[in-house]
Amino acid sequence: MNIKFKNKSEVIRKIREIGLYYLWLFPAAVLLFSFLILPAIQTIGLSFQKKIQIEEGTIRNELLASFSEHYDEKITINKNLSDLENWENAALPVAQKYGITIDTTVFDELSQIKDIVEMIYASLQGKDREKGGLKIFSLENYKNLFTDREMLKAFRNNTIWLLFFTLGTVTFGLLLATMVDNIRWSSIVKAVVFIPMAISFVASGIIWKFMYEIDIDTGAINAFLDMIFNRILKMHYEPIAFLGRADTVNAALIAAGIWMWVGFCMVIFMAALKGIPSEIREACSLEGVDGIKVFWHIEIPMIMPTIIVVTTTMVINVLKVFDIVYVMTGGGPYGAESEVIANRMYRTAFNFNNFEYASAMAVILLIAVIPVMLINIRSFAAEQKNK
Amino acid sequence: MIPAIQSSSTLPKRALLNIFLVLFTFVWFLPTLGLFISSFRHPSQIASSGWWTAFMHPASFTFENYKFVLFSSGIGKAFINSLIITVPSTCLVVIIASLAAYIFAFYEFPARKILFITFISLQVIPLQITLIPVLKMYRSAGIAGTFPGIWIAHCAYGLPFAIYLLRNFFSGIPYSMIESAQIDGASISQIFSKLIFPLSIPAIASLGIFQFIWVWNDLLLALVYLGGTPQVAPLTVKLASLSGSLESGWNIMTTAAFISMLLPLIIFFAMQKYFIEGILAGSVKG
Numbered sequence: 001m002n003i004k005f006k007n008k009s010e011v012i013r014k015i016r017e018i019g020l021y022y023l024w025l026f027p028a029a030v031l032l033f034s035f036l037i038l039p040a041i042q043t044i045g046l047s048f049q050k051k052i053q054i055e056e057g058t059i060r061n062e063l064l065a066s067f068s069e070h071y072d073e074k075i076t077i078n079k080n081l082s083d084l085e086n087w088e089n090a091a092l093p094v095a096q097k098y099g100i101t102i103d104t105t106v107f108d109e110l111s112q113i114k115d116i117v118e119m120i121y122a123s124l125q126g127k128d129r130e131k132g133g134l135k136i137f138s139l140e141n142y143k144n145l146f147t148d149r150e151m152l153k154a155f156r157n158n159t160i161w162l163l164f165f166t167l168g169t170v171t172f173g174l175l176l177a178t179m180v181d182n183i184r185w186s187s188i189v190k191a192v193v194f195i196p197m198a199i200s201f202v203a204s205g206i207i208w209k210f211m212y213e214i215d216i217d218t219g220a221i222n223a224f225l226d227m228i229f230n231r232i233l234k235m236h237y238e239p240i241a242f243l244g245r246a247d248t249v250n251a252a253l254i255a256a257g258i259w260m261w262v263g264f265c266m267v268i269f270m271a272a273l274k275g276i277p278s279e280i281r282e283a284c285s286l287e288g289v290d291g292i293k294v295f296w297h298i299e300i301p302m303i304m305p306t307i308i309v310v311t312t313t314m315v316i317n318v319l320k321v322f323d324i325v326y327v328m329t330g331g332g333p334y335g336a337e338s339e340v341i342a343n344r345m346y347r348t349a350f351n352f353n354n355f356e357y358a359s360a361m362a363v364i365l366l367i368a369v370i371p372v373m374l375i376n377i378r379s380f381a382a383e384q385k386n387k
Numbered sequence: 388m389i390p391a392i393q394s395s396s397t398l399p400k401r402a403l404l405n406i407f408l409v410l411f412t413f414v415w416f417l418p419t420l421g422l423f424i425s426s427f428r429h430p431s432q433i434a435s436s437g438w439w440t441a442f443m444h445p446a447s448f449t450f451e452n453y454k455f456v457l458f459s460s461g462i463g464k465a466f467i468n469s470l471i472i473t474v475p476s477t478c479l480v481v482i483i484a485s486l487a488a489y490i491f492a493f494y495e496f497p498a499r500k501i502l503f504i505t506f507i508s509l510q511v512i513p514l515q516i517t518l519i520p521v522l523k524m525y526r527s528a529g530i531a532g533t534f535p536g537i538w539i540a541h542c543a544y545g546l547p548f549a550i551y552l553l554r555n556f557f558s559g560i561p562y563s564m565i566e567s568a569q570i571d572g573a574s575i576s577q578i579f580s581k582l583i584f585p586l587s588i589p590a591i592a593s594l595g596i597f598q599f600i601w602v603w604n605d606l607l608l609a610l611v612y613l614g615g616t617p618q619v620a621p622l623t624v625k626l627a628s629l630s631g632s633l634e635s636g637w638n639i640m641t642t643a644a645f646i647s648m649l650l651p652l653i654i655f656f657a658m659q660k661y662f663i664e665g666i667l668a669g670s671v672k673g
Contacts, residue, residue: 024575028506192416195652198600198655200622205630268666327606
């Protein structure tokens with residue numbers, strides 16, 4: 001008896017303890033659920049919806065078609081319902097299609113088909129006011145993604161970004177980290193390369209807009225090229241509007257993006273390189289192994305896990321690239337030459353108020369990061385095991 | 388040790404490396420320097436000559452742009468708004484994340500592992516997927532375009548990284564310390580507030596700085612959840628709209644941009660170590 005009692009209090013104590021742990025997790029769990037998990041599900045749902053505007057004529061035609069099919073004869077709008085047996089069976093499917101439930105008690109008040117039309121239309125109007133438009137299930141948003149000219153440009157540009165931005169930041173970051181490792185004033189290089197990481201992409205965007213100015217009295221890059229080609233080489237050089245031409249705008253934006261993110265990559269690579277035991281490098285230099293060989297055959301393989309982490313981080317960043325494009329070109333010139341998915345999504349949702357179509361774009365972004373997410377979850381899980 | 392065994396042939400190599408890095412660092416710094424110099428030049432000069440010629444007439448530097456931008460263009464107000472947005476968002480994340488990270492680090496309970504992995508994998512979710520439903524929720528709750536709305540949003544979005552960073556740090560604290568505190572009869576909240584929190588000040592500093600800079604520099608969430616209302620617009624939104632409007636000259640843009648960079652730069656230089664540690668904690672161990 002005594003033992004049983006002790007066990008019971010033990011169980012209660014344990015339950016209370018676990019309850020307490022959950023209580024501590026509660027604020028984070030609620031926030032993560034209501035700001036990330038639930039909205040993600042809602043957005044996916046929204047992406048399969050389409051707003052429709054229904055005319056009274058459409059409802060009339062559909063009802064008549066349904067009636068004609070049901071009774072296998074041509075039925076006109078003025079037909080008396082009392083002449084038709086079980087007419088609900090013909091009318092209800094049409095109402096259902098628009099998501100309207102008809103209260104069967106009002107059926108007695110209807111005498112002609114046009115009364116049904118009016119009733120459905122009136123309840124649709126009511127629905128309209130409530131929810132800001134009638135929505136039906138549709139794949140059209142996804143179909144539009146792959147036919148819409150601006151969207152196709154955005155897909156192309158995101159791919160260009162993905163390739164060149166990722167390659168650029170990871171390669172430069174790695175090279176700089178190896179070079180900086182060997183010098184005494186490395187902290188200065190580190191600080192300078194890292195500054196863009198501390199300031200906003202908006203400010204960086206303005207800095208680079210200023211650099212790319214076409215006027216050689218304002219834009220440093222055009223002024224520099226003008227000096228080299230026109231004054232020194234005596235060749236003819238016309239200042240280039242880097243952000244205003246279809247063939248230069250993406251390269252110009254990506255270059256600015258690389259300037260912003262290289263510091264991040266460099267810092268992480270430097271930490272990884274520091275993790276390589278110094279005996280290995282000493283042994284190599286005693287053996288007279290060439291520095292470049294050490295880099296390729298020893299350092300790179302040893303920091304491979306870090307290279308993968310940095311690359312996936314850059315891929316996630318580049319898929320979501322927004323601020324740089326929004327500030328520097330707004331997706332232009334010529335409508336969409338530098339458009340990217342995130343900017344298109346923003347404009348579709350918040351400038352054109354088409355939440356459904358914008359949701360489909362956001363879903364594409366989510367799908368694009370899923371492979372990266374799986375890699376991350378696997379490495380988290382592996383890390384958990386080690387602990 | 389390495390220099391001792393270096394042969395003479397590596398000397399030119401080292402010189403080359405140093406020259407290259409000097410050049411590189413200089414070029415990397417130029418864009419920021421150009422902005423900085425331009426913000427102190429007269430509007431007429433910015434338009435007629437490059438900032439690289441500015442030192443030929445150094446007498447012409449002026450504070451006029453700053454005076455104008457701070458007091459007449461609304462940037463001063465935007466600066467205050469940025470502060471009002473950033474400080475509470477940062478504090479909220481630190482508090483809520485440390486509660487969760489503490490439980491995850493030291494206590495065993497059902498579904499612990501799956502919850503933790505779910506929490507931190509949310510780091511990679513593109514925020515775009517959440518914007519529309521959250522905005523709708525905000526509109527119906529009446530907090531769209533208000534500071535509390537954006538505080539909570541920033542806090543929620545910052546949590547996955549924050550929990551990850553803090554839990555990694557907490558895991559380094561020996562469990563025996565917790566045990567002996569438990570034997571002394573300390574409750575969970577006492578252990579947290581008297582033992583873990585004080586021990587974790589470096590990690591909390593890293594997280595705080597990181598979050599502060601992230602929120603300060605955010606454009607997207609401010610655009611969406613504050614909806615372009617000038618009374619609440621932070622610096623980033625104000626700058627973006629300046630950059631989009633044709634009439635604002637480079638003197639205004641460069642000055643406004645530099646004002647927006649000021650606080651992050653000070654924090655970065657003063658606490659570079661913590662900032663970089665935050666970045667490392669967030670990515671290397673993953």
